[in-house]
Amino acid sequence: MLSGMTQPAASTAVSAFPPGTACAGCCTRLVDFGVRLGGTQILENVNLHVHCGELTAVIGPNGAGKTTLFRAMLGEVPHSGELRFVHEGDSGRALVPRIGYVPQKLDFDPASPVTVTDLFAAATSRLPVWLGTRSATRSLAVEALARVDVAELAECRLGQLSCGQLQRVLLALALHPLPDLLLLDEPVSGVDQAGTDVFYQMVCRLRHQFDLSVILISHDLSEVARHADRLIFLNRTVLADGPPARVLADPGVRRTFNLDVILPRKTEK
């Protein structure tokens, strides 16, 4: 990931960004990002420029490569192209960004004796969880949970939590330590409406508070239209990119999501 950062190809790709996206402070860039898995090109020529404090929502049909994009950004699947993070204070030097990730779901058996503290300890401490948890690790976990107002859940088992509570715990984990970039993969699927509103308000508050870049995958267009600063319509590559109103007016987007029926134009602002 680091090796390609001084290649001339990168600078030409940057100039391909639409005007008006010049970066003021820190930002995350995907340059000619592509993923090929099992002989299938899942993503190609993805060029993105995400700014700090900006909430970017990725929308697209099933199988468009949205989750694969995240997995590739995390380095879990191989990719071509580059992922770069540039920070103002580092005179434009490219760094490997620290990424916080909130998955859509955890693969755990609801009956298993895994507590929220166990999860934090396994993620943040070297001491193996089966030998116990240091009190310093415990208090850090409570502190991180308090950030999203769920400190009281520290000793609960994961299986006892509601979907909304679990997503907040995972958000707390993703923010500890503070990331440069926060990736949320359908964070509120299965969460009720009240929980969804609370979650979005919380993400909006935190991104201003910590000046986070946030990329969110969502299927709920009305929700992202309300909260996101920017929408990206992805289907193998970036097909539309801009403010929500503009992207939702895109003919391809309207066709894909059948918007003329479910979200007629006149209700848009």
Place this chain on the structure above:
Amino acid sequence: MHLWNTILNTLPFDWAHYPFMQNALLAVLIAAPLFALLGCMVIQNQMSFFSEAMGHSAYTGIAIGALFGMAADPALFMLLFALALAAGIVAVRRYSTLSNDTVIALVMSLVVALGVVLLSRNGGFAKYSRFLVGDLLNIAPAEILRLLVLAAVVVAAWLVLFNRLFMTSLNRPLARSRGVSVLPVEMIFSMLVAAVVTVTIPWIGLLVINSMLIVPAATARNLARTTAGYVRLAVLLSVLAGVLGCIASYYWSTATGATIVLVACGFFALSLPFRRR
């Protein structure tokens, strides 16, 4: 070893005075915690079919050993074959679109059939049937040393890898976002399971080897409230079932491995009314 024998000799039970029982009990004390440690993670990773497949594949390792003229003590070939197989299954699973279960079942079908075909040539299968049931009371001090080495490897790996494996079991991309190299971690874990299963098969028997991993851990899972409690309780139950089963098999003249598993299953049944909600 000598100290162990001296302690047992002072006990007022006749089973405690036979060297074969002393060896078997010592082996149980070393192996039982290993089964428990790995078993908790096998359950958490939903890999009990994988460990079962590892047991069943042992015959192929034995067959390969026999081809190389090592039919009397095929342990080395069994181990090498199991390690390669475990790594192979993890790799195939990673790059295949087939479900986990299907990959394991396919690989197991091929491997088990191959092993049985090789060993049954000229009607010679019967002499290998001792591996089905195992014979713990026949374990030699040198073989206990093998177990001790294995124990050291597992505990060392569990100190370094447990948290990473724990994150991987919950969600692979999440583990990746915390800096875990997912594939190597899974690979090492699978190979550890393969090693423990294969090394202990001659004494426990491949019919019940997987139960040694699963049953004490499943019992602890019913009762524990935290991960640390889970693992500790599994170790305790595994050792208890091992010692009681070993002694019971002396009085009943039964196969030791299977008797231990029966005791462990008894613990599981007893744990059911006390399941925490």
